[in-house]
Structure formats: structure tokens, C-alpha cells
Amino acid sequence: MEMSPEIKPVVDSENIISPFGGRSTHLQTLSTAKLCASYQLKCGLDISKHLKNLNSSMIELYKCEKTGYKYWLPNDISYSETFYREISSCWPGYYRVDRWEHEVSLRYLKNLDYILEIGCGPGHFLKKMERFGKKAVGIEFNKEAIDRKVTKFPIYSKDINVLSNEEPCKYDAVYAFQVLEHVKNPSDIIESSIKCLRPGGLLIFSVPNNEYVHFLNQEDPFDLPPHHLGHYTPLVFENIAKIYGLDILKVHIEIRKAKSIDALKKTKSSIVHKAFSFLSKCLLNLSFLMNREPGPNLIVVFKKRHDS
Incomplete structure (x- = not known):
């Protein structure tokens, strides 16, 4: 279901600063009625109760001029544990055992001694790491996912911002699969992840690719709020690397496959x-x-x- 934009912004974009500190350009206004209808059509989920705190019947898409990062406002509809419990119940395979990014990331992680996974779900990827005999820890927001834990490695209900103050410079790698797009302040996660890393450590993120035609055309409601709040491309990460003084070893892009x-x-x-x-x-x-x-x-x- 493609979302047709409405032109007039509700908020003056000159006053909007992105999570990465850049001025923002207004791109699109989308009605919450269309948003609710798209979720209902895809999976039968009524998301209206998750939008009740909004002061407007519209949400706005902005683009950070500093990085190219695109994000939705207002963002106070984000990261409700109730929402993620509901969406994982109505969409079978939401926490997938096998993902494309798992095999790619194993190439980098299997020889490292101590790793941290952010937003690990029940621990499917941590389970794959067990065979390498390394030490690993997961943190997860959804307590029901933790209750369904499938790995011997510990999973804690803890915020990365808290953990970074408790365990700075401790991990050889920090990684997060399909996490950054869900949060309203991705810069906080990136900064805290860097703080957790030892010098020379690896930071790995996988995200939906906004250059993928179905996401670019907004044909999948799961790539919209309240599920996804931000959109990334390889160029966005190149600019993020400059902000935080990181080196990019590699950007892997999944090849599109026919359905x-x-x-x-x-x-x-x-x-x-x-x-x-x-x-x-x-x-x-x-x-x-x-x-x-x-x-x-x-x-x-x-x-x-x-x-x-």
C-alpha cells in the first residue's frame, strides 16, 4: 500500500534538529488514518491506541541535512513494549531464527573473545555464536522475548546507555540487528556502543535499506511508525562515521530477490x-x-x- 504524501508541513522545519545534530528538511506529511489502515491491511493489527498521545492527526518525515538520515516526528509513539508484543504475536516469524545478516556478521565475530548484542530478542544469533566457544551477552527490551530465551548466554533487560557507564571499553564487538530504525535517538545507541568498545573493536549494525524499492516507495507499513521511526542508506552511515571518528571496514547490501x-x-x-x-x-x-x-x-x- 503506497503512501501518498500531503504537502503542507505541520511543524516549521527550520526549528527541527535531527538526532545527529543537523538541520532538517521537511519531506512529507502522512495522516495517521492512512497509517492505521495500512497496518490493519497487512497484519490485522489496530495501532490506533499506540497513537493516542499524538497532538495531531498527522506525522511528519524529515531529512537530516548533515547525514541524509530520514526520520519521523513526533516520535513519542516509539518503542512501546506492548506494541512489540502485539506485532510479534500477529506476525509469525517476527523474531526470525535465520537472517541474511547473521551469516555475514559471523565472518567478523566468530574469532572475537567478548561480544555484546543489543536488541537480541530470544537470542537466536547468540545461539549460533555458542559453537565458537566465545563469551557473549545480550540485552533486550521485550521481556517476553527474554522469557523465550534459546541461548546459554545471559540476556539482560538493560539499556545500552546504562550498560556503557557500567562496562566501558569492555567488548571486542558490539552489534545490533534491526534495532536503530526502531528508536527515536539512534545517536544515543551509537555513542553508548562506541563507549562499550575496546579500542580497535568492531561496531556492526544491520538495518532496513531505504534504497530498496518497496521501502523507498513506502509500500510496507512495517517500515513506517510506530514500527520504524528512521531510515538508513549506505551514505547515511558514511556520514555517521565522520561524526564519530569511526572507520568503515565494509558495507554489505543484500541483493534483492524475486518473490x-x-x-x-x-x-x-x-x-x-x-x-x-x-x-x-x-x-x-x-x-x-x-x-x-x-x-x-x-x-x-x-x-x-x-x-x-
Whole structure:
């Protein structure tokens, strides 16, 4: 469901400063009625109660002139434990066991001694780290996810900002999969993560890729508030690295893959449909690969400088 923008901003963008300290340009105004309808259509979830604290029937999209980071205001609809409990219940596989970024990140993490995962859910990735015999810790906001813990490593209900004051310069790597886009102050998480790292340590973030066509066109409501509050691209992370004095080792971009063709159950079971679907997906995937069509996720691997 594509969101059509409404032109007039509710707030004067000259007075808006981004989480990264840049002046902001207004991009879009979106009605909360359209937002609620899109969530209802996708997963049957009524999000209206999570918007009741808003003073307006509109939300605003801004772009940070300093980094290119795009973010929604007002942001007081963010990070409710109740919301995440509801969305994980109505969307099977919300906490996925296997993700593209897991295998990519293992290349960097498997030889490090002590790692921290922010927003680890029940610990599916931590479970994968067990076979390397390293020491790891997770922190998670959703207490129900902690109750479903699947790893032997400890998971704490603790804020990264608190942990960074308790355990500065302790970890060889800090990483977060699909976390930054959910929070209203990503700069706080980045700063606290850097503080937790030893000099030379790795900082790894995976986020939805706003260059992916379905996200760029706002066709997926899960990439909108109250689920996602901010949008990232490789360029945004290049600018973030400059702000915090980090080195970028690598940016990994998931290649877009073709999806199954929608059809009625009877059609899907036919040999002709299966053959055509398989062939068309193969051709599309080849086209996406040849043209480096960006997929839905990206990973950035930072390194903390030894003089930091």
C-alpha cells in the first residue's frame, strides 16, 4: 500500500534538529488514518491506541541535512513494549531464527573473545555464536522475548546507555540487528556502543535499506511508525562515521530477490504455474544480480580507532 504524501508541513522545519545534530528538511506529511489502515491491511493489527498521545492527526518525515538520515516526528509513539508484543504475536516469524545478516556478521565475530548484542530478542544469533566457544551477552527490551530465551548466554533487560557507564571499553564487538530504525535517538545507541568498545573493536549494525524499492516507495507499513521511526542508506552511515571518528571496514547490501507470484490455491498447485513461477523468479533474480538491485537490508561494519 503506497503512501501518498500531503504537502503542507505541520511543524516549521527550520526549528527541527535531527538526532545527529543537523538541520532538517521537511519531506512529507502522512495522516495517521492512512497509517492505521495500512497496518490493519497487512497484519490485522489496530495501532490506533499506540497513537493516542499524538497532538495531531498527522506525522511528519524529515531529512537530516548533515547525514541524509530520514526520520519521523513526533516520535513519542516509539518503542512501546506492548506494541512489540502485539506485532510479534500477529506476525509469525517476527523474531526470525535465520537472517541474511547473521551469516555475514559471523565472518567478523566468530574469532572475537567478548561480544555484546543489543536488541537480541530470544537470542537466536547468540545461539549460533555458542559453537565458537566465545563469551557473549545480550540485552533486550521485550521481556517476553527474554522469557523465550534459546541461548546459554545471559540476556539482560538493560539499556545500552546504562550498560556503557557500567562496562566501558569492555567488548571486542558490539552489534545490533534491526534495532536503530526502531528508536527515536539512534545517536544515543551509537555513542553508548562506541563507549562499550575496546579500542580497535568492531561496531556492526544491520538495518532496513531505504534504497530498496518497496521501502523507498513506502509500500510496507512495517517500515513506517510506530514500527520504524528512521531510515538508513549506505551514505547515511558514511556520514555517521565522520561524526564519530569511526572507520568503515565494509558495507554489505543484500541483493534483492524475486518473490512468489500471487495466485489462488488451485492455480498455485498446477504444474504450469509452478514451472512459470520458477522460471520467472530465476530470470528476475538474474536481472537483480546483474544490475546490483538493492535488497531490503544492509550491514555496516565500523572499527573504533585506537586513539578514540
